[in-house]
Amino acid sequence: MSRDMSYEAVMGRRNEIMKKAVGIDYSTFESGSIAFDYERMMKETGYTLEEMQKIQGDTGVGNTPIFELKNLTTLARKVAPEGKGARIFIKDEAGNPSGSFKARRAANAVYHAKKLGYKGVIAATSGNYGAAVASQAAIHGLKCIIVQECYDSKGVGQPEIVEKARKCEAFGAEVVQLTVGPELFYTFLQLLEETEYFNASLYTPFGIAGVETLGYELAIQMRERVGKDPDVVVCTNAGGGNLTGTARGLQKAGAENTEVVGASVSLTGLHMASDGQFNKKSFTTGHTGFGIPFATWPDRSDVPRSAARPLRYMDRYLTVTQGEVFYMTEALAQIEGLERGPAGNTSLAVAFTIAQQLDEDKIIVVQETEYTGAGKHIQPQLSFARDNGIEIKFGNPRDEVPGENIIFPEHPSMIEAQELDLNKVRKSLVKNALKNFNTTAPSADDIAFLAEDIKAEEAFVKEAIKDLTK
Amino acid sequence: MVLSLKANKGDWVNVYNVVFTPDERAPQVPEDTKKVPLEMWVRGFLTHDANLNDEVEVKTLTGRLVTGKMVEIAPAYPHTFGKHVPEIMEIGKQLRSILFGGDC
Numbered sequence: 190m191s192r193d194m195s196y197e198a199v200m201g202r203r204n205e206i207m208k209k210a211v212g213i214d215y216s217t218f219e220s221g222s223i224a225f226d227y228e229r230m231m232k233e234t235g236y237t238l239e240e241m242q243k244i245q246g247d248t249g250v251g252n253t254p255i256f257e258l259k260n261l262t263t264l265a266r267k268v269a270p271e272g273k274g275a276r277i278f279i280k281d282e283a284g285n286p287s288g289s290f291k292a293r294r295a296a297n298a299v300y301h302a303k304k305l306g307y308k309g310v311i312a313a314t315s316g317n318y319g320a321a322v323a324s325q326a327a328i329h330g331l332k333c334i335i336v337q338e339c340y341d342s343k344g345v346g347q348p349e350i351v352e353k354a355r356k357c358e359a360f361g362a363e364v365v366q367l368t369v370g371p372e373l374f375y376t377f378l379q380l381l382e383e384t385e386y387f388n389a390s391l392y393t394p395f396g397i398a399g400v401e402t403l404g405y406e407l408a409i410q411m412r413e414r415v416g417k418d419p420d421v422v423v424c425t426n427a428g429g430g431n432l433t434g435t436a437r438g439l440q441k442a443g444a445e446n447t448e449v450v451g452a453s454v455s456l457t458g459l460h461m462a463s464d465g466q467f468n469k470k471s472f473t474t475g476h477t478g479f480g481i482p483f484a485t486w487p488d489r490s491d492v493p494r495s496a497a498r499p500l501r502y503m504d505r506y507l508t509v510t511q512g513e514v515f516y517m518t519e520a521l522a523q524i525e526g527l528e529r530g531p532a533g534n535t536s537l538a539v540a541f542t543i544a545q546q547l548d549e550d551k552i553i554v555v556q557e558t559e560y561t562g563a564g565k566h567i568q569p570q571l572s573f574a575r576d577n578g579i580e581i582k583f584g585n586p587r588d589e590v591p592g593e594n595i596i597f598p599e600h601p602s603m604i605e606a607q608e609l610d611l612n613k614v615r616k617s618l619v620k621n622a623l624k625n626f627n628t629t630a631p632s633a634d635d636i637a638f639l640a641e642d643i644k645a646e647e648a649f650v651k652e653a654i655k656d657l658t659k
Numbered sequence: 660m661v662l663s664l665k666a667n668k669g670d671w672v673n674v675y676n677v678v679f680t681p682d683e684r685a686p687q688v689p690e691d692t693k694k695v696p697l698e699m700w701v702r703g704f705l706t707h708d709a710n711l712n713d714e715v716e717v718k719t720l721t722g723r724l725v726t727g728k729m730v731e732i733a734p735a736y737p738h739t740f741g742k743h744v745p746e747i748m749e750i751g752k753q754l755r756s757i758l759f760g761g762d763c
Binding site (some may be wrong): 196260263264267309332333334339340342344346348351352354355358361362363364365366367368369370371372375376383384460462463464465516519520522523524563564566567568569570571572573575576581582583597600601 | 687694696698701720721739743749751
């Protein structure tokens with residue numbers, strides 16, 4: 190008997206397919222309402238830090254170097270008020286086998302898939318994670334399918350995503366490419382059902398815990414290097430896993446006083462599922478189009494309960510423009526001799542702003558870089574933007590309108606990451622929780638859970654609920 | 660160069676399918692996306708001789724058998740470092756001048 194493959198039927202089988210494909214019964218951590226046992230989920234289904242270091246080390250992942258960006262620090266001091274200009278360091282995650290920190294997430298997920306006896310792994314991603322899963326699958330001898338949202342309806346592909354397809358195939362993976370639309374998830378479920386492969390989701394406990402080694406390593410390296418914990422660690426934020434894992438790793442290293450800052454490229458005004466706007470944006474990840482929705486509702490991901498919960502750990506959240514990030518990417522090459530991919534430099538642009546706010550003896554660490562190459566580089570991405578009618582010019586970054594122009598700052602002093610009102614973002618999560626669980630009167634457990642989920646006091650949650658249900 | 664219109668069994672080709680026609684698209688899709696189909700491309704080795712635009716069967720890198728319209732024979736990666744963007748050149752000049760002085 191053939192199965193019903195209509196959109197509704199396949200989406201209706203979602204939970205059943207996922208349970209089989211990730212090997213986690215999420216219901217055991219559920220309370221029946223908003224609250225669930227996050228820490229128990231991380232503990233029972235994840236790996237210890239030592240286990241992860243071993244798993245990653247065995248496949249060449251991790252232990253990436255940290256470089257001090259001395260010229261960039263000098264530049265920040267030249268444009269900062271007297272006495273300000275913290276030292277900026279960068280962790281060169283491009284040195285991982287697949288060229289980004291995503292290798293850490295993939296290493297755990299693919300190891301776990303192999304341990305559970307799956308014949309292959311599937312991931313739905315247009316970004317570095319696809320290459321990371323493909324690379325790890327190659328090492329472990331598993332089959333691999335990467336599902337990408339790649340083209341608009343004219344068949345024009347984002348150069349960065351086309352490059353990612355090449356890299357996945359270079360590691361022996363099958364790449365399934367789609368036009369724009371959220372029904373990518375349908376194709377993904379259909380492939381999981383057909384192949385019975387493991388869902389190497391970005392949002393499982395193993396994936397997120399895989400990033401903990403990054404935060405841990407970073408703290409240890411900085412203690413050896415400068416004799417103290419970093420004052421600030423900046424993480425590019427999209428789905429939330431990078432920040433969540435890094436912050437958890439910092440905590441495991443005992444770096445209690447390190448401030449964790451989220452950074453996203455502002456793509457305000459562009460709809461992520463719009464065919465017409467797909468090729469009007471020059472960043473395919475690390476942007477607010479993912480960063481805000483996932484921060485304010487982590488469980489929109491492809492697993493019932495996401496292990497990536499950035500608001501639990503975030504102390505500040507800043508946005509930068511596409512032009513500012515491209516400018517910093519070029520600066521990294523021109524004055525630091527490091528040519529790296531643009532998306533990973535989102536946090537660098539934010540760090541440049543924060544450095545100017547802090548005293549000269551403070552330490553800021555940008556916790557990632559990514560590889561660069563044809564398609565995935567400032568030059569092809571800007572050339573592509575211009576071909577798509579985007580105006581590229583020098584000016585005031587504050588005048589940038591995503592989808593219309595990309596503005597390089599006329600002078601580095603004009604780079605100024607914008608602070609988001611984190612309390613507003615936190616309130617949005619509370620609002621989404623009430624909406625998704627269809628309640629106006631959450632239990633005491635729910636309130637305690639929400640307070641932890643947004644790193645706030647219970648009184649803040651109660652006040653937010655009062656405002657929302659007025 | 661004249662592109663071949665014929666492919667042989669075992670050739671690496673790109674096949675195309677429509678996953679959803681515009682009227683089958685999910686309800687949450689924005690208006691402009693709803694006007695166009697959801698399209699899919701998968702590459703694989705042809706399991707039989709065929710002509711361009713034929714409905715064919717391929718074996719993918721994971722060994723899946725996929726049918727669809729053969730839209731490309733020997734697909735290559737089209738991405739490059741793009742065209743010259745003159746504005747990029749200005750950034751390094753400016754930064755070196757601020758940091759190291761001179762009219763570099």
